[in-house]
Amino acid sequence: RMKYSQGSFEDLGFLIPKNWKEGDPVPPKFMIFFDNKTEAENAAKYLQSRISPELSAKVPWFHAGMTHFFRADQVLNLKSGEVWGLAATDSGGM
Numbered sequence: 001r002m003k004y005s006q007g008s009f010e011d012l013g014f015l016i017p018k019n020w021k022e023g024d025p026v027p028p029k030f031m032i033f034f035d036n037k038t039e040a041e042n043a044a045k046y047l048q049s050r051i052s053p054e055l056s057a058k059v060p061w062f063h064a065g066m067t068h069f070f071r072a073d074q075v076l077n078l079k080s081g082e083v084w085g086l087a088a089t090d091s092g093g094m
Helices: 010-014 037-048 053-058 068-080
Strands: 030-033 087-088
Touching: 010 030, 010 037, 037 053, 037 087, 068 087
Parallel strands: 030 087
Antiparallel strands: none
């Protein structure tokens, strides 16, 4: 059940604790699907705001506007633990 407005992405905050820092337990892997590119990008940016800027690559977004190779690499990066989570459109199902 959502507590916050859909556009705020605050309900996704449980995925990455606010102000996560090196040495804290790594968040569990996640993949979130969105209806459009803007929502996927904004959700990833919200989650990135909860960690230091140098770690922002740990939570990328992708959509059909990106190459198949980039999308496939990001899924592999999620599986290997290189990234913590992905915010994607239905192109994530590839």
